[in-house]
Amino acid sequence: xxVLTQSPATLSLSPGERATxxxxxxxxxxxxxxxxxxxxxxxxxxxxxxxxxxxxxIPARFSGSxxxxxxxxTISSLEPEDFAVYYCQQRSNMYTFGQGTKLEIK
Amino acid sequence: xxxxxxxxxxxxxxxxxxxxxxxxxxxSLSTSGVGVGWIRQPPGKALEWLALIYWDDDKRYxxxxxxxxxxxxxxxxxxxxxxxxxxxxxxxxxxxxxxxHRWSVADNFDYWGQGTLVTVSS
Numbered sequence: 712x713x714v715l716t717q718s719p720a721t722l723s724l725s726p727g728e729r730a731t732x733x734x735x736x737x738x739x740x741x742x743x744x745x746x747x748x749x750x751x752x753x754x755x756x757x758x759x760x761x762x763x764x765x766x767x768x769i770p771a772r773f774s775g776s777x778x779x780x781x782x783x784x785t786i787s788s789l790e791p792e793d794f795a796v797y798y799c800q801q802r803s804n805m806y807t808f809g810q811g812t813k814l815e816i817k
Numbered sequence: 818x819x820x821x822x823x824x825x826x827x828x829x830x831x832x833x834x835x836x837x838x839x840x841x842x843x844x845s846l847s848t849s850g851v852g853v854g855w856i857r858q859p860p861g862k863a864l865e866w867l868a869l870i871y872w873d874d875d876k877r878y879x880x881x882x883x884x885x886x887x888x889x890x891x892x893x894x895x896x897x898x899x900x901x902x903x904x905x906x907x908x909x910x911x912x913x914x915x916x917x918h919r920w921s922v923a924d925n926f927d928y929w930g931q932g933t934l935v936t937v938s939s
């Protein structure tokens with residue numbers, strides 16, 4: 712099983728700041744890495760797939776990069792609605808999710 | 818407009834079998850490339866993928882849960898059913914079904930149901 716490790720566990724930032732979230736895979740997943748956003752009481756929302764492709768309707772402030780084992784989700788300028796939990800997910804070998812990064816308001 | 822909704826029991830006893838139904842609209846599971854998956858989330862914890870079925874009846878299961886899971890589809894009813902045997906309190910979670918498409922979102926999950934909380938307790 713491919714294990715995804717996200718860091719940091721919690722990220723405290725202010726609106727307008729830049730957020731950088733990391734996801735590391737235990738073995739190469741090529742570019743088969745997605746990012747989801749989840750707010751309390753809601754289902755996850757697909758943000759990025761195949762490392763860098765924004766899903767339909769996702770604002771341009773969200774971007775993804777990386778390949779192999781190291782990936783990054785960047786939010787260029789945080790909006791109030793961006794504070795949530797973010798999960799990475801690989802589909803290289805079945806599917807696994809990371810443990811999540813909570814992005815909280817500082 | 819794509820929508821999905823999970824239904825099933827909210828409470829099951831240990832050792833019982835859980836049957837969950839995902840009823841969807843806005844797409845057909847007979848369309849090439851389409852799939853429906855199940856993902857669960859224990860309270861306060863991370864997401865865990867369980868199973869996936871494609872338009873051509875190709876089925877995939879989580880290796881760690883494969884012996885306990887069965888996924889089927891009823892194209893005429895627009896439903897996907899997941900059964901999980903030998904339920905245990907650690908299986909307490911919100912269970913989600915989600916839409917995927919092999920080519921438009923590269924097998925990732927772009928539409929999700931609201932989820933249904935299943936508690937396992939005697």
